[in-house]
Amino acid sequence: MATIAQLSTETLPHDVVSAVKALLPELRAAQSESDRLARPPTHIVERLREAGAYRLTIPKEYGGLQADMKTWMDTITEIGRGDAGVAWAVTLVASCNWAFSSFFPKHLVDEVFSEPNAALAGIFTGRVVNIRPVKGGIFIDKGTWFFNSGVYEATWDLLGVPMFDEAGEPAGPGIALVPMSDVKLLNDWNTSGIRGSGSTNVGVENLFIPNDRIVPLAPIAEGTQPRAYAGSLPRVAFMPLMASILTYPILGASLHMIETFMETLPRRDIKLTPYTKAAEAPVTHLQIGEATAKIEAARLLIEDGVREMDRWSQGADYMPMPLRARICRDTAFAERLMWEGVDLLASASGGSFSWLSNISNRLWQDVKVGTMHPLVSAPSNYELYGRMLAGIEPPLMLI
Template sequence: MTTTATAAAPAAADPTPEQLVRTVIDLRPRLVAAQAETEERSFYSPELHEAFRAAGLYRVLQPRRYGGLELDLVTFARLQIEMARGCVSTAWCWALATSHALQVASYFPQAAQEQIFGSGDFRCASVAAPDARAERAGDGWRLEGTVRYCSGIPYSTHFLGQALPAHLPRAEAAEHVLLYVAPRSEWTMLDDWGDTLGLRGSGSQSIRFDDGWIPAEFVVEDLNMVAVDVSDGTPGLALHGNPLYVGRALAPFTISLGALAVGAGYNALDEFEHQMRTRKTPAPPMVPRIADPDYQRWYGTALGKLATAEALVIRCAEEHMELCARTAAGGPPYSEEDEKRIGVVAREAVVQVWAAVDEHLLRNVGSSALKAGQRFERVWRDLTTIAGHRNTGFRETTFRRLAQLHLGLVGGGAA
């Protein structure tokens, strides 16, 4: 299964953050209506892709130098929340094809960025696990292997990944991970997504490299994407002059996870409200749910917890930008402890969302809303999958690592 990417020309007048948010809100009825077919296809439609492209939604984090909007992470978080409120799978697929402009623009040299961003048509899925093997081949590198869970890949023009050097023993190679960007011509998307519990429409197919080749400038050796040291700056900061491109990489992804969860929570709340307005209580006296004090309490409790989770996510995005600005200004650099703290807080937003939906909405929405294919049932499946995501699973070990860093005990235990 393949898709065809269309070239994107910069808009005559760049949209503002507020205009982009309004665009996504206006698209929400279409997103809700298309949820079933998005799951069936395993990614959103070409028509929605074109709507996103025309609105500039793929350009949010791309450098202005190459036709991007060069907006901040706060705006991106807001957009993810609003899109997931319409369709969680669509938001996941779009976000993970859009967000990795941040890493490419930060860590790769100008020679690479000129080629990668130069056409103005850029979307890029990414996976941190080094599932591919890389071998030097003339003035470039050969790539072999299958990479799983490439969320956002159906409409991606590129893939950002990590690979193990093939000439080193595996244990040694793990200490010398290389970061690479591969254009779509060098990999094949497999038709292997859509049978998970949730996020069935998130476009998380695998890709396979069979003798793929990329030029040397598309590779950064000895750079692990989840543990980037930015204390000496980055190529992106020097090239673009924007602190946006001097941040660490893992915090933005965890913030995205939190933002998508918050949007999913509001999605569930919207459907719960619909049920309140259209159905009666299940036991006598059978009155409209909207007038029942218990339904009002359940709704209000969930709304409060979701608002708390949203505030956590937005604050994490703001702090990320503040740390980037501090680093760019020559202050204390954005550290691993800073990143772990942001990640801890963003994951707690996911926990808060799960509590709101599971404890107050799921238990009271009624069995008819949980039939296969119903909006609430689909959102619940999506949230279950988010709650079980690998990143969410780092919660306990990150608590320990944060303590080690904060107390000066680095090396005192496994990270």
């Protein structure tokens, strides 16, 4: 009988999915190197680039795949089965490529994607920024942005900055396009999980950014920002997309956890019980049943949101707010279910799980760290959806 992990990773019709799936042995073999470097190894980046992973969401007219959300999900999930940290970097680059080609002026999109291997990373909120309005744009005296995932593979960065009106008064948050040559990588990504994402903090000093390289964030979230490119993908709702894409690496790691658990189960004993083999113990069967149910339920929730995003991307209307909030709620719940499933399998893995060399330990750390992103915070997303059902309108920036 096939396991859920096997059923979820059958050959898929899209070439990019098949191409990254073929890289699974290389991704797993390079895990220790990605952990040591705290970023994707160069040879892995090249192999993923050859497979088309970094062109997922670039419009076709620039040589990209302009993939739909289901292809995006399947591609990153397969990479996540090999290395969730590397998958995290790729999905964040894909999201920034999508956001840039969707919302920035076309002349900038033409400029950036004239480079064959152009890619964008980004972090839309600054942590410590000293920015002031000047004639024709803004000037960054000094700024720091935390957790800039995928930045080592990027040629440009999208950084969250304040915007100002003509009188120099604050006018809401914006996103600025900055060449990587003007961004300092602080090389401080030192975490217990998702290490291969290379999510280092970055800094910028003494830099002028013209106004035409800055777009407002609020209209993007609201669905009112003019679109630079007329393809179908750019019409996906911003916040549900940004939340959903964070689940794909974690789903891949969760499927890998099931696979590893089932492969090692025949060799595992179970101490201080009448059973000599863990595979014979009813408690193990119960744990497997519950853990796989949680992970499979999470996958179905994620896929349902992906289907909705793909469906709405084909029409002229922007996805309604209640549906956007529901997808974000389901995304957060799916993250919680995956963590609970992986944690349950970890608890059933015996004392050897504690070894840092145990791949299950690594997967457990990856899933836990991956579920800590604020966009997939369960309490915040539950509250947001609950407020809407109770008739209390939420701040538009959140959805």
